[in-house]
Amino acid sequence: MRPSTEPQPRIPGIALPPEPLIRFENVSKNWGTNHVLKSLNFDVAPGEKVSIIGPSGSGKTTILRILMTLETPSEGKVIVDGDTLWDVTRGQKVRETRQLRETRKKIGMVFQQFNLFPHMTAMENIIEAPIHVLGMGKAEARERAAELLNLVGLGKHMNHTPPQLSGGQQQRVAIARALAMRPKVLLFDEPTSALDPELIGEVLNVIRNLAHTTDMTMLMVTHEMRFAEEISDRVVMFDNGAAVESGPPAQIFKNPQQERTRSFLRAVLQH
Template identity: 80%
Template sequence: MRPNTDSPAVAGSAAAGPMVSFDNVSKNWGENHVLKALNFEVRAGEKVSIIGPSGSGKTTILRILMTLETPTQGLVKVDGDVLWDVKAGDRPRETRQMRATRRKIGMVFQQFNLFPHMTALENIMEAPVQVLGMNKGEAKERAVELLNLVGLSKHMDHTPPQMSGGQQQRVAIARALAMRPKVLLFDEPTSALDPELIGEVLNVIRDLAHSTDMTMLMVTHEMRFAEEISDRVVMFDHGRAVESGPPAQIFKDPQEERTRTFLRAVLQH
């Protein structure tokens, strides 16, 4: 079940600059400062895991990249193109460039968000046909390839109620890949799964991380998994990046006391 890195269904990037950049990005909800003048970059092809306590701003980063949240201020670029450029007090509107840049990004959510009346195959075909204008024959061919990639070729005619949570999340991963994103985001992709189903989803993500040059950004509470698949781990707390470094440093020799405290708390369970 290892992806073919030359497959047209799994896109990567050879961009020279950062694939994702946050320049002085803040996000406030009233007096609640969720992100505080964040400066953050992800290189093309890099696999980055974001860890930290609940409410530290981790998921907000992903939601800003998906244009589900508007930053209060700051500049966000993806693959060299501006996604957000917000001056303090501005209320930016969606633009054609924003929509085009947003299409470079795919996201796998905590909840699977599949159409319950559609089969696995139809769920994967829907966005390429409706958003990219792809003909149904090509969309079906890609969907079949992706279902094989995530180990679900025998389930293509099943609807979500006929599948386990782990199978649904694997369909959701295939759906995100169907748009050929340059950046793939994961927002705690196993948090809604029963413990015995977590492994099958992590195996798919592991194969993608090890076998493709796709840029991946993952928010996770699976510390050992983050240690295994990441090029870099970033510790967040109170809207700031407290510490960033290779997994061996973060998990074996963290430099910041806040990182040490957090890891002691989560790794003892």
């Protein structure tokens, strides 16, 4: 039974658990007869680092795309930081609203493909959205971009365009671009899948640093099992549009409770 969402009475001297920063309530996503998500109930606490694992086609990336408003749920409700991002009943059409746009600003995403503007420098790629979406002044945006490029180890490459950068460097620019919007939630959709093996480590190091040194809420879809085990507060196993198992990394990777989790890990960890 799902816990009640009614406010809990405050008991003096006892701290209540924080409200989830992300909440999916009975969220489904269908493409015709293909049920990608099936009445999903899923919470992420403020500051929590959550990795989502599972086979291809299990609905992992769809969760991120719904949060980014790139996909519309077929049914259900999605709440981010106390504001409703989606509230869909059967047959209801969803319209773009100011609240949806404002809530969307709280979320940043790093995609599989880097999606950088090839004709712009690394600096220009990073300042574009803060200036035009947040209304940030150009001088402030450039100062923030320089700080972020240094953070991801690319301070000397701010005037390079994407074709002048390696794949790992481009993905690090993409991470800096997402951080420039000062999101409360940072999403990663298999951020190393498009990289050559020798470049994966440099991107994982940046993500590892963010996970260990910031209180940002992070939700990552990944096939890097050992990395997920290292940086996550919680790991969620998805299969066939549903969360099969959820728990601390030590439980999921060392003592999974579900046979589907065990069979998946046997398959991916033997390679």
